[in-house]
Amino acid sequence: MLHVADLSVAYGAISALAGISFTIESGAIVTLIGGNGAGKTTTLRTLSGLLRPSTGKITFLGEEITATQPHQIVARGLSHVPEGRMIFANLTVEENLAMGAYLQTDATLNAKNRAYVFSIFPRLQERLQQTAGTLSGGEQQMLAIGRALMSNPKFLMLDEPSLGIAPRLITTIFEKIVEINRERGITILLVEQNAHLALEVSRYAYVLETGRIVMQGPSHQLRHDPLLKATYLGG
Amino acid sequence: MSEFLQQLLNGLSLGAIYALIALGYTMVYGVLRFINFAHSDVFMVGAYLGYYLGKLVPPGTLWGGLFVLFAAMIGCAGLGMLIERLAYRPLRGAATLNVLITAIGVSLLLEYSGQRFFGAAPRVFPPIFPERNFQLGALIISTNQLVVIGVAVLLMLGLQFIVYRTKIGTAMRAVSQNPKAAQLVGVNNDVVISFTFGLGSALAAAGGILYALNYPSIDPLMGVMPGLKAFVAAVLGGIGNIPGAALGGLILGTVETFIGGSQWSTYKDAIAFAILIIILLFRPAGLLGRFTAEKV
Ligand SMILES: Nc1ncnc2c1ncn2[C@@H]1O[C@H](COP(=O)(O)OP(=O)(O)OP(=O)(O)O)[C@@H](O)[C@H]1O
Ligand SMILES: [Mg+2]
Numbered sequence: 001m002l003h004v005a006d007l008s009v010a011y012g013a014i015s016a017l018a019g020i021s022f023t024i025e026s027g028a029i030v031t032l033i034g035g036n037g038a039g040k041t042t043t044l045r046t047l048s049g050l051l052r053p054s055t056g057k058i059t060f061l062g063e064e065i066t067a068t069q070p071h072q073i074v075a076r077g078l079s080h081v082p083e084g085r086m087i088f089a090n091l092t093v094e095e096n097l098a099m100g101a102y103l104q105t106d107a108t109l110n111a112k113n114r115a116y117v118f119s120i121f122p123r124l125q126e127r128l129q130q131t132a133g134t135l136s137g138g139e140q141q142m143l144a145i146g147r148a149l150m151s152n153p154k155f156l157m158l159d160e161p162s163l164g165i166a167p168r169l170i171t172t173i174f175e176k177i178v179e180i181n182r183e184r185g186i187t188i189l190l191v192e193q194n195a196h197l198a199l200e201v202s203r204y205a206y207v208l209e210t211g212r213i214v215m216q217g218p219s220h221q222l223r224h225d226p227l228l229k230a231t232y233l234g235g
Numbered sequence: 236m237s238e239f240l241q242q243l244l245n246g247l248s249l250g251a252i253y254a255l256i257a258l259g260y261t262m263v264y265g266v267l268r269f270i271n272f273a274h275s276d277v278f279m280v281g282a283y284l285g286y287y288l289g290k291l292v293p294p295g296t297l298w299g300g301l302f303v304l305f306a307a308m309i310g311c312a313g314l315g316m317l318i319e320r321l322a323y324r325p326l327r328g329a330a331t332l333n334v335l336i337t338a339i340g341v342s343l344l345l346e347y348s349g350q351r352f353f354g355a356a357p358r359v360f361p362p363i364f365p366e367r368n369f370q371l372g373a374l375i376i377s378t379n380q381l382v383v384i385g386v387a388v389l390l391m392l393g394l395q396f397i398v399y400r401t402k403i404g405t406a407m408r409a410v411s412q413n414p415k416a417a418q419l420v421g422v423n424n425d426v427v428i429s430f431t432f433g434l435g436s437a438l439a440a441a442g443g444i445l446y447a448l449n450y451p452s453i454d455p456l457m458g459v460m461p462g463l464k465a466f467v468a469a470v471l472g473g474i475g476n477i478p479g480a481a482l483g484g485l486i487l488g489t490v491e492t493f494i495g496g497s498q499w500s501t502y503k504d505a506i507a508f509a510i511l512i513i514i515l516l517f518r519p520a521g522l523l524g525r526f527t528a529e530k531v
Binding site for chain 1 (some may be wrong): 402405406408409412413416417418419420421422423424479
């Protein structure tokens with residue numbers, strides 16, 4: 001589905017990614033874990049076209065998208081739920097969802113996606129006319145995911161969906177992520193600092209450290225890796 | 236009492252013109268976070284387009300007037316989009332100061348091109364709308380005032396509809412709040428920004444013609460003072476806030492007219508700015524502006 005080769009990204013003189021390569025198979029949940037400043041967000045922002053790499057090549061569904069504009073990347077079926085959620089705070093929940101479907105002109109498909117979003121996050125339906133900025137943190141995360149689903153994605157990237165959310169809600173949100181993958185067949189790239197949880201729900205994992213991939217493998221194996229345990233899984 | 240009503244009517248029609256210009260400042264600020272100083276010169280070009288187009292239609296007819304108005308709005312929408320494309324888009328992502336200085340440059344370019352092509356001498360604006368005065372008790376209402384208020388109200392309702400009820404309007408608000416997130420849902424921000432310039436410039440053109448109708452002399456520097464006042468109105472209402480710009484314009488126009496008719500008339504501009512300073516002392520974000528704290 002997605003193939004990344006030798007990707008490097010720099011912010012001015014500061015290098016954030018130093019030639020990473022990885023592949024994501026269709027239908028999988030893949031996770032990218034790593035500590036603060038490892039380059040996870042940078043990776044996602046480059047994949048969605050917000051940042052331009054200095055070297056490397058990104059191929060999505062067999063076509064190169066390295067230099068494609070963000071809105072054209074969304075049109076191809078790659079959707080990004082950004083770090084910090086970035087919902088449109090002054091717009092209503094309803095308008096946020098409508099913005100998610102900005103490129104979708106098929107009314108039947110929109111209605112179907114909307115019904116699906118409400119089926120996994122009934123809370124959003126109850127709060128349709130509420131200004132999004134007044135939602136709780138967990139509800140905002142649901143809205144961010146719902147908004148991304150409205151674009152009818154084939155591939156969904158989530159940047160730290162557990163950030164700043166009550167533990168009970170984190171469980172719900174992760175269950176929904178698994179559900180989205182299983183029921184809609186949407187391939188998922190999950191970025192997390194919470195390595196425990198990420199390795200539990202994913203099939204394959206990459207570990208990023210200061211701009212390099214330092215470890216990779218099936219998630220169930222990495223869960224028992226002594227080195228990873230020491231660094232990310234709290235011993 | 237009747238003098239009060241008369242002044243109120245004059246003030247509201249001046250205020251409606253300020254409001255139309257202020258909307259352009261505030262919308263562009265909303266999507267790009269900078270003050271488009273060239274906006275007041277688009278207003279001037281609008282008046283000149285009205286002047287030349289006004290010679291093509293028979294004077295004093297409603298349809299002729301509306302045709303001139305509409306054509307000048309389209310012309311200026313094109314000009315606004317062209318300015319954005321040529322002068323501002325190449326600076327996307329550059330420091331705000333660079334963009335501001337460019338805006339001043341574009342403003343000077345338009346003003347001096349105006350002097351070169353239209354001539355520096357003032358011209359009398361043709362009476363493109365029917366001219367009659369109605370007597371309502373002691374109140375005298377001119378058709379021009381009715382046109383100003385009618386057109387301004389219709390345009391503002393239309394704008395309200397576009398911004399709050401259409402897809403492109405929702406996209407404008409989304410880009411204004413979070414341009415990156417807008418890109419991530421598939422908005423082509425360049426298209427939205429271009430549309431915003433077109434919309435604001437069309438309103439400025441309407442403002443220019445309505446202004447010229449009531450103060451029937453136009454010159455290439457005519458935009459400077461109304462532009463400044465409209466900018467004040469936009470800040471007064473809360474820059475970036477659309478209803479705020481309309482409210483700020485109406486307040487400023489009314490206050491200015493009342494002071495202009497009083498013994499302090501020579502200070503009317505100074506007082507307008509003093510009001511701005513006082514309001515901003517108490518409400519730094521403007522009357523309807525809010526400092527939004529985003530949850531992280
Ligand atoms: N806008 C920016 N300008 C300069 N440097 C940046 C910018 N954004 C990120 N960086 C740097 O790039 C590196 C990678 O940052 P990135 O945000 O990708 O990390 P991350 O893995 O997402 O971290 P976290 O888990 O804290 O979100 C860091 O060293 C960071 O300081
Ligand atoms: Mg991050």
